[in-house]
Amino acid sequence: MASSSEVGGSSADYETMMSTSDVELLKRAWRNEKAAPEILQYEGALVERAKEQIELVEETIEDYVENGKDPLLVSLYQMDLDRTQFLLRSYLRVRLLKIEKFMFHNLKSEEAERRLSEQERVFATKCADDLAKHFEETVLLKLPENYQSVLKQSQISEVDDMVPQPHLDTFVVCRSNNFVSLNLYEEGESPETVEMERGDLYFIRYKIVKGAIESGQIDLI
């Protein structure tokens, strides 16, 4: 995708720009988000830059169409624009679907809350309110008093036991970018490690690679 200073660049420049551009970063973020069972850190700066670039290319295309430039070139730019828009939309969509799925968990766990953007937090609160209200009206108000909580089974429960949580034990396919050595088990138990060379593919439980994904050393596929 053309950057702001080289909008009318030739096709050679275009190719070299693609390899380290925001599109690649967006694709990587999108792939990780799609494969992970829980919500990952929001790439705010990346999304902003992607939005700006999309707007810019849209304007350029309109310009070209009005000036009657080569329609093949215009439709190539259009296709590339469509693809990038799809990436951005799908990224945001996958995050929203994860928020919807684990509504109450995301608002309770501080770690998850930190990973949401401002607007996503507003969305999550409103979503949870809607669902709680729906539950109350359909079921809870008709039940006897001690059993009317949305999050707890009854007043006697000590923790909120009715909150679905993401399954961190699911297996995922991942590839590492550097040499990484990870603990296979929880701390305190037998410290077996798995060592990954650069470019190795592994089919492993999500919990183990969680930290490495956040620091960018491992990618999910």
Added chain:
Amino acid sequence: MYGRKGYQLLKDFASGEKGQLKPFNSKLFDETIEECDQNHHLMQSLMRKMQQEDLDVQNSRNADHYGALIHHLSLMRNKRCLMAYVYNRAEIVRDLAWRVGLELLDLPSEIQEKLTSLEKEYFKNHSVTLKSYMGKVGIELNVDMVPPKDPYIKVRILDDIDEGIVLSDKTTNFARHSMHFLKRTDAEPYIARGQMEELTD
């Protein structure tokens, strides 16, 4: 047998096709709630009986205590069954909002029949939440649900849409069974609602 109605309710839900709703089973639902009430009354009367006999309600372990425990457990199980029923239906309602459209009236009438008025309320509230998020972010998230292969696709019109369609670059008269060459983003909402079909050949 306590808990059987809750089980039947969930079995009724599971027997529908995955992702499709069946009409809300108010009869079983109300019966399960009645059973909860019954459990609660019986439990309270047992606890009162224990208090009258001057036994410590929390700690003494006699037949009444266990009776009350059974009622409590049955109540919790019924609550979980009811909430699971409502929760799963709400999940499908949210899924509908994503796939078909955010306006309640856009849903085909067969689906509207199966929702209770409370579920329609939930659908409306959820649409409002989604729309306000999309407005804040500035991007529409309903289009482009599949990765784009071509920017333009061929479609055939299935229902009578006639006038009233606004496309981004031209206006056309859509008669039934006519074929058009449209932009993918324009055609998507109609395809999702079943009013057009994509021709792939």
